[in-house]
Amino acid sequence: xxxxxxxxxxxxxxxxxxPLRERFHIPDELIYLDGNxxxxxxxxxxxxxxxxxxxxxxxxxxxxxxxxxxxxxxARVGAQIARLIGAEAHEVIACDSISVNLFKLLSAxxxxxxxxxxxxxxxxxxxxxxxIAEGINAxxxxxxxxxxxxxxxxxxxxRDDVAVVMLTEVDYRTGERIDMKALTARTHAVGxxxxxxxxxxxxAFPVRLNDCNADFAxxxxxxxxxxxxxxxxxxxxxxxxxxxxxxxxxxxxGHAAPFAFDPAYTPDSTVRRLTAGTPSVIGMTALEAAxxxxxxVDMNALRQKSLALTDLFMELxxxxxxxxxxxxxxxxxHARRGSQVSYTHADGYAIMQALIETKVxxxxxxxxxxxxxxxxxxxxxxxxENAVKxxxxxxxxxxxxxxxxxxxxKVT
Amino acid sequence: xxxxxxxxxxxxxxxxxxPLRERFHIPDELIYLDGNxxxxxxxxxxxxxxxxxxxxxxxxxxxxxxxxxxxxxxARVGAQIARLIGAEAHEVIACDSISVNLFKLLSAxxxxxxxxxxxxxxxxxxxxxxxIAEGINAxxxxxxxxxxxxxxxxxxxxRDDVAVVMLTEVDYRTGERIDMKALTARTHAVGxxxxxxxxxxxxAFPVRLNDCNADFAxxxxxxxxxxxxxxxxxxxxxxxxxxxxxxxxxxxxGHAAPFAFDPAYTPDSTVRRLTAGTPSVIGMTALEAAxxxxxxVDMNALRQKSLALTDLFMELxxxxxxxxxxxxxxxxxHARRGSQVSYTHADGYAIMQALIETKVxxxxxxxxxxxxxxxxxxxxxxxxENAVKxxxxxxxxxxxxxxxxxxxxKVT
Numbered sequence: 001x002x003x004x005x006x007x008x009x010x011x012x013x014x015x016x017x018x019p020l021r022e023r024f025h026i027p028d029e030l031i032y033l034d035g036n037x038x039x040x041x042x043x044x045x046x047x048x049x050x051x052x053x054x055x056x057x058x059x060x061x062x063x064x065x066x067x068x069x070x071x072x073x074x075a076r077v078g079a080q081i082a083r084l085i086g087a088e089a090h091e092v093i094a095c096d097s098i099s100v101n102l103f104k105l106l107s108a109x110x111x112x113x114x115x116x117x118x119x120x121x122x123x124x125x126x127x128x129x130x131x132i133a134e135g136i137n138a139x140x141x142x143x144x145x146x147x148x149x150x151x152x153x154x155x156x157x158x159r160d161d162v163a164v165v166m167l168t169e170v171d172y173r174t175g176e177r178i179d180m181k182a183l184t185a186r187t188h189a190v191g192x193x194x195x196x197x198x199x200x201x202x203x204a205f206p207v208r209l210n211d212c213n214a215d216f217a218x219x220x221x222x223x224x225x226x227x228x229x230x231x232x233x234x235x236x237x238x239x240x241x242x243x244x245x246x247x248x249x250x251x252x253x254g255h256a257a258p259f260a261f262d263p264a265y266t267p268d269s270t271v272r273r274l275t276a277g278t279p280s281v282i283g284m285t286a287l288e289a290a291x292x293x294x295x296x297v298d299m300n301a302l303r304q305k306s307l308a309l310t311d312l313f314m315e316l317x318x319x320x321x322x323x324x325x326x327x328x329x330x331x332x333x334h335a336r337r338g339s340q341v342s343y344t345h346a347d348g349y350a351i352m353q354a355l356i357e358t359k360v361x362x363x364x365x366x367x368x369x370x371x372x373x374x375x376x377x378x379x380x381x382x383x384x385e386n387a388v389k390x391x392x393x394x395x396x397x398x399x400x401x402x403x404x405x406x407x408x409x410k411v412t
Numbered sequence: 413x414x415x416x417x418x419x420x421x422x423x424x425x426x427x428x429x430x431p432l433r434e435r436f437h438i439p440d441e442l443i444y445l446d447g448n449x450x451x452x453x454x455x456x457x458x459x460x461x462x463x464x465x466x467x468x469x470x471x472x473x474x475x476x477x478x479x480x481x482x483x484x485x486x487a488r489v490g491a492q493i494a495r496l497i498g499a500e501a502h503e504v505i506a507c508d509s510i511s512v513n514l515f516k517l518l519s520a521x522x523x524x525x526x527x528x529x530x531x532x533x534x535x536x537x538x539x540x541x542x543x544i545a546e547g548i549n550a551x552x553x554x555x556x557x558x559x560x561x562x563x564x565x566x567x568x569x570x571r572d573d574v575a576v577v578m579l580t581e582v583d584y585r586t587g588e589r590i591d592m593k594a595l596t597a598r599t600h601a602v603g604x605x606x607x608x609x610x611x612x613x614x615x616a617f618p619v620r621l622n623d624c625n626a627d628f629a630x631x632x633x634x635x636x637x638x639x640x641x642x643x644x645x646x647x648x649x650x651x652x653x654x655x656x657x658x659x660x661x662x663x664x665x666g667h668a669a670p671f672a673f674d675p676a677y678t679p680d681s682t683v684r685r686l687t688a689g690t691p692s693v694i695g696m697t698a699l700e701a702a703x704x705x706x707x708x709v710d711m712n713a714l715r716q717k718s719l720a721l722t723d724l725f726m727e728l729x730x731x732x733x734x735x736x737x738x739x740x741x742x743x744x745x746h747a748r749r750g751s752q753v754s755y756t757h758a759d760g761y762a763i764m765q766a767l768i769e770t771k772v773x774x775x776x777x778x779x780x781x782x783x784x785x786x787x788x789x790x791x792x793x794x795x796x797e798n799a800v801k802x803x804x805x806x807x808x809x810x811x812x813x814x815x816x817x818x819x820x821x822k823v824t
Contacts, residue, residue, distance in 0.1 A: 053458040
C-alpha cells in the first residue's frame with residue numbers, strides 16, 4: 001500500500017491485531033518505539049515467573065527438572081520460535097546469548113569448510129558479530145581473513161575462497177533489510193555457508209530461513225520476542241547440518257547422555273548438541289510465556305501492520321525532514337526494510353533525550369542516528385501520530401537545545 | 413571437633429547460624445540435602461524478581477539499564493561473591509554458565525603459555541570441565557595433550573610441559589576436597605597456571621583463592637549460593653592476569669566501550685572483558701537478592717557448622733554402613749572434604765528414590781553413589797537426625813526394593 005495520511009484512530013479501529021495491545025503492560029501515556037532494543041512486558045509473564053519461583057523452585061526444588069519439564073525448556077522454547085522464523089521445531093533451540101551462539105555456530109561452520117580461510121561480513125554489522133569472528137580468528141592464530149566490507153561490496157566479496165558469510169538480516173542502525181534469499185544463494189554458489197543474525201527480524205516479521213535455504217541462524221529473545229531483559233537467545237541449525245555441526249563449546253547439556261557423567265564428550269544427535277551449560281530456567285520461563293502472545297498471530301498480518309505503521313510514520317515525518325534536517329536512512333521500499341525507521345540528525349542525541357522526556361521512547365545510536373522501532377503487537381497507529389506530534393513540538397520549541405539534554409547517560 | 417551423638421535439638425539451640433533458616437522457603441516436613449545440586453529459595457527473592465519484572469522491565473523499560481543499574485549487575489554480583497571465595501571485588505564477575513566461563517578462561521590461559529601443549533585435569537572431574545578442554549583442543553586442531561589422570565596421579569602429571577591445570581576443588585561425587593594451596597604451588601613450580609572450579613565450594617565454606625595464589629576460577633550461582641535454577645555463574649581472574657587474559661569469546665559487553673559500537677574489538681581493562689553478551693537481568697536479580705543472605709555471615713562459623721553437620725551425619729550413618737552395606741567415600745578428615753557426604757551402595761538409585769518419597773531429598777550419581785549435601789544456612793541438626801531415621805526405615809523395611817523405585821527418571 002502507499003501510505004496516505006488517514007485518521008490514526010480509524011486505522012486502529014480496522015486493525016485486526018489491535019486487541020493484542022491489551023496483553024501488554026503499557027505505562028500511562030507512554031509511546032514506546034524501542035521494542036527493537038527491549039520489548040514490552042506481556043501482562044501474564046510476571047505471574048508465570050512467580051510460579052516458576054515459588055511453586056517450582058521453592059517447593060518442588062530439584063524435582064522440578066522432571067515434574068515441571070525444566071529439562072525440555074530450551075527445546076520447547078526453540079519450537080515456539082521456529083514457526084516465527086520459518087524453520088522446523090527440531091532445528092531451533094533457546095540458549096545463551098547471541099554472542100555465545102555466534103561463537104558456537106561460526107566455529108562449527110568453519111570446521112565444515114576446512115580448506116577455506118575467509119569470513120565475510122558487513123563492516124556495519126552489529127559489532128558483537130564482528131568481535132566474535134575476531135575472537136575466533138585470534139584463537140586460531142590469525143589464519144583467517146576477516147573480509148568485512150560495506151554492504152554495497154558484499155556480493156563481490158563472496159568468492160570461492162570464502163568459508164562463511166555472516167550477516168544480520170536487518171541493520172540495527174538503518175533498519176535496512178538484506179535479501180536473505182539472494183545472499184544465501186550467492187553464498188552457496190561459491191560453496192560457502194551462511195549464518196544469519198535475526199536480532200531485528202525474529203518476531204518483527206515472518207522470517208523464512210528454510211525457504212531461503214539458510215544454513216545457520218541466531219537471534220535475540222528480548223527484542224521483538226518480548227522475553228525480558230537479557231532473555232535467552234536462540235540458534236537454528238538447518239536439518240542437513242545437524243549431524244555434522246560440531247560444538248566446540250561442548251558443555252554437558254549438549255552431551256548425548258548428560259546424566260551418564262561420561263568423561264568423554266559425545267555430542268547429542270539433535271540441535272541440543274549446541275547448548276552448553278545449565279539453562280537459565282527463570283529467564284527461559286519468562287520467554288516461554290512471552291512467546292504465547294504469538295500463538296494465534298498470522299505473521300503475514302503482522303508484517304502488513306508493521307509496514308502500515310512504518311509507512312505512516314515516514315509520511316508524517318516528511319515535514320520534519322524538510323523543516324528540521326532529519327535525513328531518512330531507512331529504505332522506503334517495503335522489501336528492503338524491517339520494522340524500524342531511522343533518521344540521522346546532527347543533534348540526534350539531544351533530540352532523543354528531549355523526546356523521551358515527552359514520554360516517547362526511541363533510541364540513539366552513535367554517531368548521529370535516531371531510531372524508532374515499531375512492534376505490531378502493541379504499537380498503535382495513534383502511537384505513531386502522537387509520537388510525531390511530540391517530536392514536532394520538541395523541534396519547534398527547540399527544547400532539545402537545553403543543556404540537560406546534552407549530557408550522555410552511561411547507556412543510551 | 414570429634415562428633416559424638418548428641419541431642420540434635422540441643423545442637424540447634426546452640427547454633428548461632430540457626431536463625432538464617434527462617435530466611436528460606438522450606439516446604440512442610442521436607443529435609444533437603446540437595447543444596448549442592450540446587451539451593452533452596454530465600455523467601456525474599458520472588459518479591460525482588462517481581463519488582464525487576466513489573467517496576468523495572470514493565471514500567472521503566474529500556475531506561476532501567478541506567479535507572480535500575482542493570483548495566484552494573486554483573487560486577488555488583490561479582491563483588492558480593494568475591495568475599496565468599498577469598499578474592500577482591502574487582503577480580504570477580506557474574507556471567508554465563510560454568511561451561512562457557514571455563515571456555516573463556518581456559519582459552520585465555522593457554523594463550524598465556526604459548527609454548528606448552530598439555531592440559532592437566534582429574535579424570536573424575538565434573539564432565540563439563542573435561543568436555544570444554546576437549547572442545548578447545550578440537551578447535552585448535554588437537555595439538556594439546558589432555559592429561560586427565562586419577563587424583564592420586566595428579567601431582568606426578570604436573571610437569572614442566574604443562575600449560576594449565578584445571579581442577580574442581582570439591583569432587584561432585586565423593587565430596588573430597590583438594591588442597592588448593594598445595595596444588596596451586598605445585599602448578600606454579602612448573603610454570604603452569606591454575607583454573608579452579610568452585611561449583612561445590614562457593615557458599616559452602618570460605619574459599620581462599622588469593623591466599624592460595626590461584627590464577628583463575630569459575631563457580632556456580634545455583635548450588636550453595638541459592639540463586640535459583642540456572643542462575644548465572646561467575647568467574648574470577650587474579651589481578652595480575654587482568655590485563656593479559658584475552659577473551660576469545662569477545663562479545664560486545666566485554667568491549668572497552670560497548671556503546672560506541674566500534675567495529676574493532678578492544679577488550680575492557682577490567683574483569684568485564686570476560687563477559688560476552690547481554691546478561692540475564694532477571695536471573696542476575698534473583699542471584700543478587702539470594703546472596704544478601706550471606707551479608708552478615710561469618711564464613712568461618714559457616715564452615716564450623718558444616719563440619720558439625722557432616723560429622724554428625726557420618727556418625728549416625730555408621731550403623732547403616734555396618735548393617736546395610738553403605739560404604740563411605742567421603743574423607744573423614746575435615747581438611748579433605750567440602751560440605752557433602754557420599755556413600756556407594758549397589759542399590760543406590762532405588763534407595764534414593766525411596767528416601768525421596770519419605771521427603772528426604774538427596775541425589776544419586778551414576779554408577780552407585782548416594783549423595784547428601786549440607787547447606788549450613790538452612791540445614792539443621794534435627795534435619796540430619798531425621799534424615800538418618802527415615803533412611804534407616806527405608807532400609808529396614810526394604811521398601812526401596814519395590815519395583816516403582818527401579819525406574820530411572822529422565823533427570824536424577
